[in-house]
Amino acid sequence: MTAKHEIRKSIIASIWFMFLTFPIMVIKVNTVTNTIEWRWYNMALVGIGIFFLSMLWRYLLKKKEEGGKKEKKAGLSLIQRLLQEKQFALPGMVIIAVITIIFPHIFSMYQTNIMISALIFVMLGLGLNIVIGLAGLLVLGYAAFFAVGAYAYALLNLHYGVGFWIALPIGGILAALFGILLGYPVLRLRGDYLAIVTLGFGEIIRLVLENWNEFSFGPSGIKNIPKPGFFGIELSMQATTIYIFYIVVLLVVFTIFVINRLKNSRIGRAWTALKDDEIASQAMGIDKAKTKLRAFALGSTWAGMAGVVFAAKTTFINPASFTLWESVIILCTVVLGGMGSIAGVIAGALLLILLPEYMRDFGEFRMITFGAVLILMMIFRPGGMIEDVRKTYKFEK
Amino acid sequence: MDFEYFTQLFFGGLTRGSIYALIALGYTMVYGIIELINFAHGEIYMIGAFTGLIISSVLTMMGMPTLAVIILAGMAAIIYSCAYGYTMEKIAYKPLRNAPRLSALISAIGMSLFLQNYVLLAQTSDFLPFPSLVPEFKFWEPYSHILTTPELMILSTTVFVMILLTFLIKFTKIGKAMRATSQDKIMASLLGINVDQVISATFVVGSATAAIGGILIASHIGQINFYMGFIAGIKAFVAAVLGGIGSIPGAVLGSFVLGWTESFFTGYISSDYEDVFAFIFLVVILIFRPSGILGRSQTQKV
Numbered sequence A: 001m002t003a004k005h006e007i008r009k010s011i012i013a014s015i016w017f018m019f020l021t022f023p024i025m026v027i028k029v030n031t032v033t034n035t036i037e038w039r040w041y042n043m044a045l046v047g048i049g050i051f052f053l054s055m056l057w058r059y060l061l062k063k064k065e066e067g068g069k070k071e072k073k074a075g076l077s078l079i080q081r082l083l084q085e086k087q088f089a090l091p092g093m094v095i096i097a098v099i100t101i102i103f104p105h106i107f108s109m110y111q112t113n114i115m116i117s118a119l120i121f122v123m124l125g126l127g128l129n130i131v132i133g134l135a136g137l138l139v140l141g142y143a144a145f146f147a148v149g150a151y152a153y154a155l156l157n158l159h160y161g162v163g164f165w166i167a168l169p170i171g172g173i174l175a176a177l178f179g180i181l182l183g184y185p186v187l188r189l190r191g192d193y194l195a196i197v198t199l200g201f202g203e204i205i206r207l208v209l210e211n212w213n214e215f216s217f218g219p220s221g222i223k224n225i226p227k228p229g230f231f232g233i234e235l236s237m238q239a240t241t242i243y244i245f246y247i248v249v250l251l252v253v254f255t256i257f258v259i260n261r262l263k264n265s266r267i268g269r270a271w272t273a274l275k276d277d278e279i280a281s282q283a284m285g286i287d288k289a290k291t292k293l294r295a296f297a298l299g300s301t302w303a304g305m306a307g308v309v310f311a312a313k314t315t316f317i318n319p320a321s322f323t324l325w326e327s328v329i330i331l332c333t334v335v336l337g338g339m340g341s342i343a344g345v346i347a348g349a350l351l352l353i354l355l356p357e358y359m360r361d362f363g364e365f366r367m368i369t370f371g372a373v374l375i376l377m378m379i380f381r382p383g384g385m386i387e388d389v390r391k392t393y394k395f396e397k
Numbered sequence B: 001m002d003f004e005y006f007t008q009l010f011f012g013g014l015t016r017g018s019i020y021a022l023i024a025l026g027y028t029m030v031y032g033i034i035e036l037i038n039f040a041h042g043e044i045y046m047i048g049a050f051t052g053l054i055i056s057s058v059l060t061m062m063g064m065p066t067l068a069v070i071i072l073a074g075m076a077a078i079i080y081s082c083a084y085g086y087t088m089e090k091i092a093y094k095p096l097r098n099a100p101r102l103s104a105l106i107s108a109i110g111m112s113l114f115l116q117n118y119v120l121l122a123q124t125s126d127f128l129p130f131p132s133l134v135p136e137f138k139f140w141e142p143y144s145h146i147l148t149t150p151e152l153m154i155l156s157t158t159v160f161v162m163i164l165l166t167f168l169i170k171f172t173k174i175g176k177a178m179r180a181t182s183q184d185k186i187m188a189s190l191l192g193i194n195v196d197q198v199i200s201a202t203f204v205v206g207s208a209t210a211a212i213g214g215i216l217i218a219s220h221i222g223q224i225n226f227y228m229g230f231i232a233g234i235k236a237f238v239a240a241v242l243g244g245i246g247s248i249p250g251a252v253l254g255s256f257v258l259g260w261t262e263s264f265f266t267g268y269i270s271s272d273y274e275d276v277f278a279f280i281f282l283v284v285i286l287i288f289r290p291s292g293i294l295g296r297s298q299t300q301k302v
Helices: A002-026 A040-069 A078-084 A086-106 A109-134 A142-160 A164-186 A191-211 A237-263 A266-276 A278-283 A288-314 A324-337 A342-358 A360-380 B003-034 B041-061 B066-096 B101-122 B149-171 B173-183 B185-190 B195-221 B228-243 B248-268 B274-288
Strands: A027-030 A035-038
Touching: A002 A027, A002 A040, A002 B041, A002 B066, A002 B101, A027 B041, A035 B041, A040 A360, A086 A109, A086 A237, A109 A142, A109 A237, A109 A266, A109 A288, A109 A324, A109 A342, A142 A164, A142 A191, A142 A288, A142 A324, A164 A191, A164 A288, A164 B274, A191 A324, A191 B228, A191 B274, A237 A266, A237 A288, A237 A342, A266 A278, A266 A288, A278 A288, A324 A342, A324 A360, A324 B101, A360 B066, A360 B101, B003 B041, B003 B149, B003 B173, B003 B195, B003 B228, B003 B248, B041 B066, B041 B101, B041 B195, B041 B228, B066 B101, B066 B195, B101 B228, B149 B173, B149 B195, B149 B248, B173 B185, B173 B195, B185 B195, B195 B228, B228 B248, B228 B274, B248 B274
Parallel strands: none
Antiparallel strands: A027 A035
8 A cells, every 4th residue: 555655656756747847858959050959868767756756855855854753862873983983093094194195196196186185175174164164154155255366375475475385364354354344244144144245245256356456467367376385396297286285285284273173272162153043152252243253253264275276286276266156066075074073074075076087978967966965965854975973061060 | 318218228128027927926935835946846836837838839839819819828838837836836846835845945946956956857957939929909009119019018918917816815704814824824724714725726727837938038039948047036036035935926026126126137238147137136034124115013022
């Protein structure tokens, strides 16, 4: 009886979706030659696909509901336990450290370059994690701070010949200033308004960079940005790549260290408290304005520094590298990995950047998959791949 | 800077504002009921335009008369947009009804990405020429240098839709249920209103107005692509916030204000920064009057 019922439901769903996708999936109009292409096989695909997907969908929803009723403290997942156990954590770290050190020497330059991009996104993800994961402020214009850092290095170098190492902190500080500049007026706004305003801010920065030719050279961008120098010694192409790789690794380690310290500090706890309940935490004496501004400033600092590294790595930047999609990808890394969880964000960033690189054929389906992943993650696993474990303080008599 | 130029800009702004209003209505109605910014709303508008284009091309090639093509394609676009809006709510928002608001918002962003790329993959990434569906009216010729026929068409359709919508919300049973649900969801369900149905109905109505906006603007501008919903959606959202989100007259008023300011700004100052201007406008409003022109200020409760 139930099986029959389920099958009927799935058939209805698949008919509905066949109807829904009919004009866009099946008909393709060529307006130049005035011909119509009928792609009926798509309809068959949709029908069969939806039939099974809808079964899976209902099964998962049901399981989720049952899971919600059960006691949630069933236990931490395997990875979480591994991360917490000291005896596993230390050897694990040593192995990771060894792999990172020898990575550029055993793999080709192409691989190293991809890894550098992935690590830049790890930095960005960790920075955004401060704002979203720890402080609970949804920022959708994060790529703007990334752009601020990149353009800071490119322009300072172009006009004043500033080197990479001096530009790195300047880029970070400039981005932090922009973060405060944006954060100050939007302090009063809650969740969704904040998302839209930051989205608007990101677009403003991009459009200004695109249109203000005298300042940023418009859509054509800035070329010939120097790579970081190594005590004045000229390095070969390959050596520079390896050198940048180590710089990024160091920066990522530094980021992890700082965020780890921040998380359980006074500010970190204040962020978590504000995220959970603004009014209650204000009543406990947390300065809402200051705490939120700190989150903005610290979060954007990492984006600024990542921007400087990005400019140095690619030696060419233009506004097209800092669109809303970059912001969305960074957001995806944080959401997919697990908001607030450092290990999760790193895993998320590596997965999201490396997977499409190695699955080129899959490339055009990248964005649509991102969209689906965002929805599915929110419904079935809102905590992300590696869920954040909050530090608990026990009261002992 | 003569008077004729001014009137042109004035009516240009009015047309622009009407399109924003048709999209902003969907935002504001959904927000009024489930307090969610439906990021994917702009995509519904885009899908409406695409469906309209596809169906009208097929019908034209089959040799139907123009009037029949307009009516059938318009109806198909509205029906499909409603169906997409309905399905979208069922998949991406309903399971998250009791989740934190951040989750629903991220899910909405995901939906927007998904629909954009779905159209991109299934159709094309190029701009498609959209046939101008509106015929030139003979009687309007003397005035057409100020207000073109498509613009007149857009204005009158918007006014008609507004009247219809006001009627729907003020005098019908479902409208009453919508108003009740937006005031207090729990109380409404205690009084026998099927809240799920009301929410679905809201999505359907909002999608229908967005589809109308989509066809009108597509036949006015003359081309569409998969990305058109995004900027239009954001701007309509700005308009909705400007008027006070959750308030239907506010959305209309906000849209006209935004349309005029944009039109005059581009007409008298510069067209490079048109989009920047809309965003700056949004930021300024949210700083000085977060509740919008007609919105009630919300107090946060413990």
